[in-house]
Amino acid sequence: MKSKIKIITAIILLIYVSILSIYKNDRKEQALYRYKIITDSTDLAPEDFLRVAEIWTKSSARIRTQITLIQENDSLVARAYIDRHNSWLKKDHNIDGALFTHELYHARLAQAIAKDLSKKIDFYGYDKKTSFSKLELYQKKLNYLQGKYDSESNHSRNKLMQAYWEYKIDSLYNLGQHYNISEEVSVFFPTPPKVQVWQFPDDTLYGKNSIVNKLEFTILKLNPIKMDSTYLINYFENIIFTENSKYNTIYLEPETSKSILFGYSKDTVNKIETHNNILVDSQLNFYLARYVFPYFEDQDSTLIKVGERFFDSIKFKSDSNPPKTP
Incomplete structure (x- = not known):
């Protein structure tokens, strides 16, 4: 009888240990899948929203982002991550929609703050204690x-502020x-x-150009063949400021360093x-810098x-002062 009890007890203990082991492994797998580190090679995806939206909220989406410190190559680096179990996106929104883009920029904001913290840790050589102290401050900043971001963009509803x-x-x-645009x-x-x-006839x-949302930034090197002001104005008016010319305001700014002409137009x-x-520039090379953005009547x-x-970020090597930081 005692031997049967021992056998049954051993079997129960074996089953318990097996269940506990499976449970622990499952929890580990869930934990590994729950948190997604954001890197330059990763982006937001539909599977990053695993939580069912609360029925009592009016919000169609939410993403939970955090910052952590990870040991990489004997150094501490900051990494942003998504808590997938606390992030949701209602099914009527897809990855091509404005709301998904809004959530994507929440993730990018977290990554930007993490990159800034990593640079500070590396530049100042923070020890582990100081690094974790800074981590707390940067998490509050994030x-x-x-x-x-949510407040000013009204969760992507304010298109102007979302673009900003x-x-x-x-x-x-x-x-x-x-x-670099030139030397x-x-x-x-x-x-x-x-x-x-x-390309003109x-x-x-x-030059180079970059587009963010509907904001477009361009800088080109120009090729005027004469240096007198009359020719330059005609050149820029006829070649550069051709669109919506009746809206153009063009004037010389000799008092402004490096800038000789400014113009704007509104396509209503x-x-x-x-x-x-x-x-x-100092070698008498000419450049056109321009930015284009959506026009709103109440803007x-x-x-x-x-x-x-x-415009302020344009840096000439001959400048003694650094460009303003965006």
Whole structure:
């Protein structure tokens, strides 16, 4: 009888240990799948929204992002991650929609803040204790910015502010990255630019351009063959400022360093506003910098400020002062 009890007890213990082992392994797998580290090679996907939306909320989506420190190659680095079990997206929204894009930029904002913390840890050589102390501060900063992003963009409903925040988040992500236009000039773009070619019957202009949402930033090197002001104005008016010419305001700005001509136009049909700035470097090479954005009748100066930051970021090697930070 005692031997049977021992056998039964052993079997029960074996079953218990097996169940416990399966449970622990399942919990580990769930934990590994629950949190997704955001890197340059990963992006937001529908499977990152695993939680069922609460029935009592009016929100169609939510994404929970955090920052953590990970040991990589004997160094601590900050990484942003998504808590998939606390993120949801209602089924009537897809990856091509405005709401998904809004949530995508929540993830990119977290990654931008994490990259900034990693740079600080590396630059200042923080020890482990200091790094974790900074992590707490940066998490609070992230939470504040995520809330501000939601509030100002009204969860993507305010298209103007959504465009502004996409530019701002991309700028934070690529902060400090300037792209060379020539040996003399470099400029900050919120996203990596593409080669831009403007082809005219008797001229070809080359430069770079970047698009964020409906905001477009371009800089081109020009080829005027004469230096007198009358020729330059005619050249720029006829070649550069041809669209919607009756809306153009063009004037010389000799007092502004490097900038000699400025013009803007409003296309009230297609609702597009374009700002152009003509600059000259120390070698008397000319450049067109322009930004284009959606035009709204009740628009404030938000997107104009964005464009001015782009203009301010243009850096000449001959400058003694660094460009303004976007």
